[in-house]
Structure formats: C-alpha cells, structure tokens
Amino acid sequence: MTRIILLMIFLFSMSNATVPGGGYGGFGVGAMIGEPTGLNFKLWRLDDKAYDAGLAWSLSGENSLHLHADYLIHDFSFFSPYSGNFPFYYGIGFRLKFQSKDDNKLGIRIPFGATYHFRKTPIDIFFETVPIVNIIPDTELDFNIVFGARIFFK
DSSP, rough: OOOHHHHHHHHHTOOOOOOOGGGGOOOEEEEEEESEEEEEEEEEOOEEEEEEEEEEEESSSOOOEEEEEEOOOOEEOOOOSSSSSSOOEEEEEEEEEESTOOOOOEEEEEEEEEEESSSSSEEEEEEEEEEEEESSOOOEEEEEEEEEEEEEEE
C-alpha cells in the first residue's frame, strides 16, 4: 500500500501544466470531506485535462477504505469570475472499496464537479458529485458527494 501511494505521488509530481486564466497547475494535494472523507491528489497534464485520485475512508455505515482514480476534462468557459477561474469538469475513473474480506467492491466512477482556482494563490476548492456503477461483486449503483481543497506545487 505504501508503495502505491509513493508511486502515485511520484507520477503526479512530474507535471508542469498550467491552468488557463493564470491558475496554478502541477501537482496538488489536499483533503476532501463528505462521502468519502480523506486525502485527494490532482495532477494537471494539459491545460484542461487532469488526473485525480483519492485515498479516503467511507463512513456510510460500512467503515471501509476507499481508493479512486479519475481522468478529468475541464470546461473553463462555463463560468468566468472576475478573479481566478471556475471550471466545470467531468470524467471517468474507477473506485476500489475495501469493506471486508468477502465484500470488496470495484466500480466505475463518473465524476461531475466544479473547482475554483485562486489567481494568485496555489490553492483550489472543489465540489464533486459522483455516480458509481459497482461491477464487482454485484452490479449496483452507488453515489459519492465531496467538498475539498488542495494546495498545488510546481
């Protein structure tokens, strides 16, 4: 598990992309609160595309470890505030949920969200809703909602 986290941080730290409108790109790390609650990582690869990952704890009665990774596409024309930028984003990814030895779940995530990038500070805040189609062990629909913040490093 430690190796996976270190590999993810190493790969994420290799980015030098910038966010349109003067925002900060690169690698971001922060926290997300909601379902699930934990750490969040983001890596900008191109001006409007990024990878996102989470290592969190699910508190929805199941008390389980939650890992996810997504590919995100940002639309910077959705809303243009005076200071900073506020893109809408969407994407696709996967989630692993470790509940018990016999009840682990693998699902496909379809995240939708919005993020506000401060113009002169390497910080963003975000809100995300995510329908999840679990495919292992059974096909079922699940849902996550989180709010979070990250600090970015070039």
